[in-house]
Amino acid sequence: MSAIGDLVQGFGTVLSPVNLLYAAIGVTLGTFVGVLPGIGPALTIALLLPVTYSLNDPIGTFIMFAGIYYGAMYGGSTTSILLNTPGESASVATAIEGYRMAQQGRARPALATAAIGSFVAAVISTLLLAFIAEPVATLALSFRAADYFALTLLAMITVTALVGRSLVRGMLSLFFGLFLGLIGLDMLTAQARYDFGVPELLSGVDIVVIIVGLFAVGETLYVASRLRHLPATVAPLGTKSSRTFAWLSRQDWSRSWRPWLRGTAIGFPFGALPSGGADIPTFLSYTVERRLARQRAAFGNGAIEGVAGPEAANNAAFSGVLVPLLTLGIPTSSTAAVMLAAFQIFNLQPGPLLFEKSGDLVWALIASLFIGNVLLLALNLPLISVWVKVLQIPRPVLYAGILLFASLGVYGVSGSVVEVLIAYGIGVIGFFMRHLDFPIAPVVLGAILGPMMEVQFRRALLLADNDPTVFISRPLTVTLLSLAVLALVVPHLPRLVARPRGRRAAPRLAFGEDD
């Protein structure tokens, strides 16, 4: 297999002292920012983007990003377990059982099963990524514009329809994102759209501005309005008990390893499909573990399976998301959207051609995912007391600092006061969205997938001499489009089935909230 050879070469690139240093910096920064309550991986990467602007070394930068990517995840699970404030929706399932365990003085086993489970899941799923990526990229070479259009549409609809509790609110979020994506000059004809006479808007609204606005400013304003409702106490770590290996007793190990593997098996395919990242698989894994648990009563009272499974699923999905991102150039989660922005800083366009054009970079990235996870496993548990200290930063100071870094993140990139004001404006909207329970992720995906979708739609039509049947003339396109329609209908099936029988309306299928 050439994948192994390429991977070995990737390791050769990564295992130089300078690149290892980049990996270590990325892992530490990622964990540090990820631990901060209320900050998820997407915002972490967005805030750390300016750091990479001045580096002239794409490979080093991506090695750092791989570290940040996973570090933010590990950090997020620490916050969920010890503080019960998941920084993103994919950690919500972990927080349910993890925080219970921490309250019972079993914080160490919870943290350990999360960390080791993440490691196991990441290693397996990165291997899968390494073997799957190139075949998928080759397959994707045969995709035409109409297929890309259908694929982006599918990704957008699945995320919006499956995540969150109300389709109407999800759709409104999506359309707001699509609108943000429309702002600026049209990519094909340079026609100005929705510029409202503001020259800064002609170049469009940058994805970093959107993410910083929604996640940093919006979140902080929301926190400010709910100061009284915040959990303030960090759960104690508990004492170290003897007869444990890596904080897990023999029983913990035997209860954990199957959920790790099951979580990985659930997480990776869901992440790799254009179905919206890690939210669905984490909740699915939680449900599966609860079904399978021998002591079902323990669920809700701190069952270790309920931490092991979802955390593994979360991490596996995280690697899975890289499959559509690297091979098709389609981000299916907010975090992937920022990663795409990072790629574009270096004028790299993820997609089928990435493996041909910059194969060494891709394989170095994949290899650094392994390295990053090893470093994280080595850093995370021994340094847990440091991360607990980070969690104890007083909230007012913490959020004041977040506001400063959010403004700096936008200003440092653009050097423009107007751009920062746009981010604040988006933040105000993000604040109201949180108050009224609108999901956030569709905004980000709409803003980044919308323009892609439009370009592919128009390109397909132009190539077909404006013949709209181009969208129904190929089986692949038709399949993808019908899947998109299915994704809209499926969540409503329980209610549609229940209604004619006169039963009480069943709840919609829904998976957690967005990040």
Added chain:
Amino acid sequence: MTPVVEEGAARRAAPRHPIAPVVAAACLVVAGGYLLWEALPRTDARGPFLSGPHLAPLVVSGGWLVFALAYLVQQLRPHWSARRAEPITAADTVPDTEAVPDTEAVPDTEAAPHSGAEATEQPQSEPGDDARGLRDWLRPMLLLGALVAYILLLEVLGFILASGLLVVGAARILGSRKLRRDLVVAAVLALSVYLCFTRLLDIRLPEGVLPL
């Protein structure tokens, strides 16, 4: 979506069905209509319409408008049914669960005793509830004001001074009462970030009035 409207709305109707979602829905409908109007092609569009630049804005603003109207209807439904089922005695009526499944997202419908003195202008609702609701809306707005002031002062005062002021001010708004600690944190943070960005990362930040 102006904050002022929202604040007034939340204050007025907190005890009964929340009016904030209705106001938001109305704003969304208006915004959608405006965007649709803006999207209508002004000049006689040349070239094919489907592959031209005018289709996407029409689709997006049209979809926006449709879902905003659906949202408005969803939010108004409990209000209408409530009017039919008058009189309502309990203050904490839960809206129709199917139409509005998010009772927890509603700002402060739960009544709790509170000795607020700020709300004397709204006699029809409970004063304690009112003051709390008001303060909940006040803090984010103060914070937003601090942010806007920061960015406007940034290029005048320079990064260090403006950022220090922002950190102290924001911490204060967010409930910190330890001024000395905040000052130290602000000074250290602003200075170290400035040095890091300008010296290590070569990103230019406004120097301002401080001689460096």
